[in-house]
């Protein structure tokens with residue numbers, strides 16, 4: 119414990135928090151985002167949607183169940199959401215130096231060091247979260263040895279291009295052929311599709327998939343501002359003129375909306391947790407969902423042939439859209455969870471049903 123290095127988290131508004139390093143020691147900067155779920159740090163750290171972000175879990179003790187083994191199944195990691203950590207850093211209150219879990223292979227600190235990702239503990243994450251809620255999303259930097267680097271705003275860059283696959287990859291031998299547009303796809307989306315008799319063709323974010331033979335299209339989650347994905351939006355616009363089923367998640371929801379002609383905007387602070395309630399308009403149905411997003415669709419700008427599919431009960435923001443007559447729908451939350459509640463995994467079954475109907 120004595121040899122652990124101190125480092126500082128500096129926010130854009132000048133606030134400084136001092137913490138102790140338990141990960142890799144290097145100065146970094148990014149957007150600071152809080153996350154209020156109690157579990158799920160291995161999944162969140164490897165979720166490509168967190169690219170460029172400094173993750174602040176508010177649960178007070180992190181690291182107590184270590185990091186899972188890195189097994190593979192059907193061409194994707196069994197327990198992680200991608201092949202590496204995408205968060206820029208992690209900031210926590212209390213680090214558990216002891217860890218225990220049936221499936222753990224190493225400590226969180228060791229994993230962060232291997233992946234060259236900084237982690238600080240001993241920071242008042244409640245105070246930090248209150249600040250972000252009052253002020254809104256903020257950039258921050260972690261300084262080791264007083265070496266400071268400029269603030270970096272991931273939303274000003276096309277970071278989807280950095281996390282998307284560079285080549286086409288195929289998975290499974292199922293009945294339905296799906297083009298998966300990879301803007302930073304989480305592996306549990308691939309697992310959820312493979313469980314449902316699907317053959318997946320995973321293509322890069324800027325790949326022209328509009329002439330491909332398939333039964334349906336899947337628009338993945340991904341990092342940053344949806345407005346930066348103009349090439350993907352151009353391709354989606356083309357497939358919206360057809361009637362093959364489309365399902366989208368999170369960034370995929372935002373890209374579907376922009377392709378349809380609606381507007382997206384940045385939320386004051388994002389939704390990142392396991393207990394976000396969403397209602398389906400026109401019903402009394404409420405689902406508890408897993409979420410990770412900082413942008414949202416302005417559903418007042420949806421064209422006449424589209425409608426909201428879900429609305430967030432906490433703040434009234436849009437949580438999904440659907441076309442009124444064609445088999446196109448998307449969710450702002452994560453039906454694939456990982457981590458979090460699986461109440462809305464049935465949306466994958468809807469997508470399969472749509473493809474089945476389309477084939478008849």
Ligand SMILES: NC(=O)CC[C@H](N)C(=O)O
Nearest residue numbers: 339340342368369412413
């Ligand atoms: N998980 C995601 O796909 C996030 C979408 C987008 N980058 C946002 O923050 O809103």
